[in-house]
Amino acid sequence: MSGTLRRGAAVLAVAATALAVLPAAASADDLGPLVGPKQYFTGSVAGLASSGAANSGAVIGVNCAAAASTGSPIAGQSVEVKLLLPPVAANVGYTGTAATSIEANLIWSNGEVVFITPLATFKQYSVPLPIPTNVKVPCSGTGEVSFDPEPASGAVSYVVPVKFESIGVAG
Structure with a gap:
């Protein structure tokens, strides 16, 4: 595999990992507000x-x-x-x-x-x-x-x- 092809595969692997993590990060943002006084x-x-x-x-x-x-x-x-x-x-x-x-x-x-x-x-x-x-x-x-x-x-x-x-x- 050439150096360019290896770098391209590595970039795709990093992008795929980032996309796999994205839903977990988005779901953390979707959590409701904290329970507090006067609600x-x-x-x-x-x-x-x-x-x-x-x-x-x-x-x-x-x-x-x-x-x-x-x-x-x-x-x-x-x-x-x-x-x-x-x-x-x-x-x-x-x-x-x-x-x-x-x-x-x-x-x-x-x-x-x-x-x-x-x-x-x-x-x-x-x-x-x-x-x-x-x-x-x-x-x-x-x-x-x-x-x-x-x-x-x-x-x-x-x-x-x-x-x-x-x-x-x-x-």
Whole structure:
């Protein structure tokens, strides 16, 4: 291979490497703004926000054995927070005067005991985070995901009702 051909191949290799890195750099720029004080927000579970109704349509799929009453959330499900710019409608979250993060907590009851399971902590908006698959949730029934600003000085939480649905045991 001649010197010119080698240099040309090297330039093409460098250009190909730069192009391969470009989407990663662009996606870092696409991250949402940081969570901070005096911001309005909503939360979503599996892409669905609360409609204010008892059942928002948000479903958490659960891996459950035939006779089990609890199981683990299936992989690939997420929670997310979105920044809203004023003016805003009623029934939204508010970070208050000091919040720098928003915690997503899953709340459900077996009739006697209330369970509160941390799912995610958000430092930025518009960045979906996975629902952990190593927590226990009911195989059926309802609960809610509460998006709670921290610290909570004057903050208002945003709640999304959820329904648990067993998909059986994933293989």
